[in-house]
Amino acid sequence: MSQTLGQRTASWLNAVGRSVCRIGWPRTDKDRAAAMISSIFLHIHPARVSRHVLRPTATLALGLISGILFLVLSVTGLALMLYYVPYPPESYRSMKDLQFVVTFGIVLRNMHRWSAHAMVAIVFLHMCRVFWTGSYKAPREFNWVVGVMLLILTLALSFTGYLLPWDQLAYWAITVGTNIAAYAPLVGDRLKFLMLGGHVIGPMTLLRFYVLHCVMLPLLMLMLISLHVWRVRKDGLSGADLHLAAPAEEAAGVFPASTKTHGLMALTRRPRASVEARDPNDEVFAWPHLLFRELLVALAVVIVLHVVSLVFMAPLEEMADPTRTPNPAKAPWYFLGLQELVHYSALVGGVIVPTLIVAALVGLPYFDRRKAGIGRWFAPERRFANTTFTALAIIFVGLTIIGTLFRGPNWAWVWPWN
Amino acid sequence: MTEDRIDLERRRVFAVGCFGIGAATAGFLAATFRFLVPNVLYEPSRRFDVGPPVDFPPDSATFLPDRRLYVFNSADGFYAISSICTHLGCNVKHIGAGFECPCHGSKFDENGRVISGPAPQPLSWYAISLSPREQLIVDLDQTVGPEFRLRA
Numbered sequence: 001m002s003q004t005l006g007q008r009t010a011s012w013l014n015a016v017g018r019s020v021c022r023i024g025w026p027r028t029d030k031d032r033a034a035a036m037i038s039s040i041f042l043h044i045h046p047a048r049v050s051r052h053v054l055r056p057t058a059t060l061a062l063g064l065i066s067g068i069l070f071l072v073l074s075v076t077g078l079a080l081m082l083y084y085v086p087y088p089p090e091s092y093r094s095m096k097d098l099q100f101v102v103t104f105g106i107v108l109r110n111m112h113r114w115s116a117h118a119m120v121a122i123v124f125l126h127m128c129r130v131f132w133t134g135s136y137k138a139p140r141e142f143n144w145v146v147g148v149m150l151l152i153l154t155l156a157l158s159f160t161g162y163l164l165p166w167d168q169l170a171y172w173a174i175t176v177g178t179n180i181a182a183y184a185p186l187v188g189d190r191l192k193f194l195m196l197g198g199h200v201i202g203p204m205t206l207l208r209f210y211v212l213h214c215v216m217l218p219l220l221m222l223m224l225i226s227l228h229v230w231r232v233r234k235d236g237l238s239g240a241d242l243h244l245a246a247p248a249e250e251a252a253g254v255f256p257a258s259t260k261t262h263g264l265m266a267l268t269r270r271p272r273a274s275v276e277a278r279d280p281n282d283e284v285f286a287w288p289h290l291l292f293r294e295l296l297v298a299l300a301v302v303i304v305l306h307v308v309s310l311v312f313m314a315p316l317e318e319m320a321d322p323t324r325t326p327n328p329a330k331a332p333w334y335f336l337g338l339q340e341l342v343h344y345s346a347l348v349g350g351v352i353v354p355t356l357i358v359a360a361l362v363g364l365p366y367f368d369r370r371k372a373g374i375g376r377w378f379a380p381e382r383r384f385a386n387t388t389f390t391a392l393a394i395i396f397v398g399l400t401i402i403g404t405l406f407r408g409p410n411w412a413w414v415w416p417w418n
Numbered sequence: 419m420t421e422d423r424i425d426l427e428r429r430r431v432f433a434v435g436c437f438g439i440g441a442a443t444a445g446f447l448a449a450t451f452r453f454l455v456p457n458v459l460y461e462p463s464r465r466f467d468v469g470p471p472v473d474f475p476p477d478s479a480t481f482l483p484d485r486r487l488y489v490f491n492s493a494d495g496f497y498a499i500s501s502i503c504t505h506l507g508c509n510v511k512h513i514g515a516g517f518e519c520p521c522h523g524s525k526f527d528e529n530g531r532v533i534s535g536p537a538p539q540p541l542s543w544y545a546i547s548l549s550p551r552e553q554l555i556v557d558l559d560q561t562v563g564p565e566f567r568l569r570a
Contacts, residue, residue: 172508176521179506198459323483325509327520343522343536346505410523 032287042291044229048283049290050240057377058239061297062126063232066154067225068301069119074218076112080105084164086210087203091166092319099316106313111305113314116158118305120334123154131389134374134382135238141365143231146224148361153221155334160213162332163206171320172329174201174209180331180342180350200322239375240282327409336403337396343411467553471496474554479512487544487556488512495567498556499530500542510541517541529564540564 003011018024021039026032033047052058083102085094098105127147130136136144163174178201182192197204284290317326331339341349373379378386408414466485474480474491481488486501486509501509501517508521516533517526524535531540545560546568554568 172521175508176506194454197456198461199464200461202461204456204460323486323509325520329508329521339522342506346536346538410518410520412523 026287029285032285036286042287044226044233045286045290046233046236047286048280049286050237050282051284051289052242052282053237053240054284054289054293059237060125060129061293062122062129064294064297065301066119066122066126067229068298069115069122070221070225072115072302072305073112073119076108076115077214077218079108080112081214086164086207088166088206089319091164091206095165095167095316107306107309110309110312110314114308114312115305116161117333119154120158123151127151128389128393132386133238133377134379134385136365136368137238137371137374138365138369140231140235140238143228143235144365145362146228146231148358150221150224150228151361152358153217153224157213157217157221158334159332160209160217163201163209164213165316166206166320167315167317168320168324168326169315169317171201171322172326173331174205176329176331176339177335180335180338180346183346183350185351201320237375242375328407328411330403330407333400333404336407337399340399340403340407464558465555467549467555469554470552471548471554481512483509485556489546489554489556492567495569496546496554497566497568498544498546500544502542503537504539504541505535505537531564 023031023035023038026035036042036045036047080098083094083098083105085091095109098109100106130144130147159174159177162177163170178192178195181195182188184191193199195205195208196202197208330336338349338354341353343349368385370381372381405416406413462484468482468485468487468489471491474489474496476491477493479488479490481501488499488501490497490499499517503510503519503521503524505519505522505524508519510517510519510524510526515528517530518524519526519535519537522536524537525533526537526541527533529540530543532538543562543564543566545557545562545566547555547557548568549555
């Protein structure tokens, strides 16, 4: 009877809160570590991270931004699904509804569209960053391969989403895209038939693309992203071990790096447990140092997306008309580099070059096995690799720009300012 | 010794069982793949009539947008050429005597043979026949050579 009603209520509420989150708001370093370890969501990060990889220039946060974009796309996509009907011609009408009838429908649609475009670009830049810092080398070879799969999945998601508005832009971009696939040797025609669910783009095609776009590919993507991030967490970010304290500095630290206290629960076969290569003096707690930065980046991304979506409208042309080909008919912009090649030879641009690119990307970490220059931007030891990759990337981006801006009717050369 | 033999026997039975279950799973997967191939296509018929011959004036080329097809009535008879570019499936336009594709600039002559551009093959020619009710019938599953003419 010594407690007031207020105190008893507070204590009861506290107990309820603790039943949800056992740690509560962490106030000590021990709790900050426990908060990261005990949560299924936060556990994707380690409890402590090297302060060197927290510098913005270490990763440019490109992988994080890709992940945030995937989240934004999932949320906006789920919202759009409430109004979108995957059957022509209602599909086109529901797009018109989203633009002119549904409150904030146009903003959500713009956001979905621009996030999708941004994701393709950011994932590409993320790949460039990983290459330029030599981060695909052992022990991260397979994670690079997972990254290549994620790049392909990003393109596949974007491509399947491209058909859904069922306007002229969508219809002819998918016509060109699926016909490129039909050039694949032996299986090409069957592949196209399977993709379209028939001989021509019709209701079956739309339904197939819809299910792939909304369910199958996102689920696959979620699994691969989890694998990708989990492996980053296990291997650490490249470059962290470049800053291991020299013996002289070590003495000045809180604990000597060589006597870090950690429990060895079992002898593992893994040649280097990730704790061995880490210097505790060099690390900060993920809560709040990492989480705060991630939150900041997420806020910035969402704000930029909102501004862009309020200013720029996603295109919606006339309803798909199989009898009238627009001139020029273009694939989605990220395939325009390929379409530019396809303009010279469909087999080279549509089959040989894409196959070579994917094979080279997958094989890269297994053929380039030199250890030098891991974790540093443009390391001089990697001059040859970096020069080659940059040259190829510039050629590809150049072809994409030519296909996007410099090609007019009949795929003839035009100047974009004319 | 006998216990070892029983153990070996047990392993063999287990291996055979696993193999059987694996084969059944593979079979189910193959069946699932077959499931993806549609048996009925709700598409326009690939054999259709395009109207009576009198609809096509002499020495004319008529574009049937719904069928993606050009029907010609020349001095020596009727013939039909597809408007689907063999490169990437855009509609070609009948310009002058030949055809031009708006997507990647392929050019074809009056018989659909490639003059320039990335198209790998000539435009398709389809068989035309006359039905008992005096209608021109085009069959998209029956391709013919550029010497084909239907006298009506």
